[in-house]
Amino acid sequence: MATETAEHAAAGGRFPPFDQIATTGVSQVFWLIVTFAILYIAVAYVFLPKIRKAIDDRDGAIKSDVAKAAALSAKADASVKLFEAEIAAARANARDTASKAKAEADAKTAAATAAKEAELNARLAAAEARISETRAKAMTNVAAVAEDAAAAIAERLTGVKPSAAAVKAAVSGAMGG
């Protein structure tokens, strides 16, 4: 035990952080200053500016990308509006054309119908006139046939041929009532 303590004492003591201050304190502080100064210079003048620049670059890239995206989005919105306006115009145009065409067609149909009707009416009137004429003619023919028949019947029955005026009077009396 005694030799161990002696060894410790020779190596610097039982509690190096305090025991060795006298022998190594200056050296520790010196190397602390040297190494820390190197670290500080490297950090302050080389590495942190680089890291900061990378972060700033990224922020800039994100900001410009967002701005670009916003511009594109606005452009797309404008295009959509334009497209909608064009669609609306085209639709109105189409409606116009359609209604115009319909009106034209209606007018044409009405005219055609009227013309046909007039023609038909004319033909109908002609046909009716022809019918009444034919009937009148037929009626006169019937009277003549009846006179002939009555004259022939009377001649056969009586043997005397009746006068034409008498027959005519008799027939017209019988037919006219």
Added chain:
Amino acid sequence: MRIATDPMHQFQITKLFDLNLGGYDVSFTTSALWMVIGVLLVIGVLALATAKSATIPNRIQSLGEIWYGFIAGIVKDVNHAPGKPFIPLVFSLFSFIFIANIIGMFPYFFTTTSHIAVTGFMAIFTIGLVVVVGLIKKGLGFFKIFVPSGVPVVLLFIVTPIEIISFLSRPISLGMRLFANMLGGHVALKVFAGFVPSLAVALGGVGMLMGGLLVMPLIVGVTALEFLVAFLQAYVFAMLTCVYLNDALGEAH
């Protein structure tokens, strides 16, 4: 055997080669070696992280940006806009302490932050910087931090000495906190780890079984806790640096 069981041996500084500068012994020691290694590690990781600055970062670049964002966030939250020039300093302090603490978690590696000379100097430097920056920014108005506004004049005779004492105790608490946390954690780890061989020697196979089943999980837990402490102490040091800097930068309170 002494290395394996003595919990203080890990804090021993040994000289690697002699160096004398202006009459001062600034020999290159294990402590200096691990400071150099730590700084090289930090610079190496930062060099990888900034090798190519892509708009879409890869993993190591993301790490660098998260690291920077973490520190810049602390400075921004505590010091707001006037703290911006101090981001590199806080970043360096945090990184230096963090890497030293993490290096200390590896067996046989030396923990530079477990020596009061290192942490104490860092704390004195930080408070000295606060005073210098305060005097530059506010002139003698900087000393208003010792005279809280809105306090009756009679009370000022009590409050001002208290404020001065609290200000002077800052470098002590700042340096001592980091040093004690690292030292205490490593000693605890070593002592707990020492239980395993001690039990094995004392009780043979049964002791080895007990050490393996009971002590080993404890060591694993304490190790995990020490990793947390390693980060937390670096964070606390950086945070307190910002808080103290606020006395020099912010509005007088």
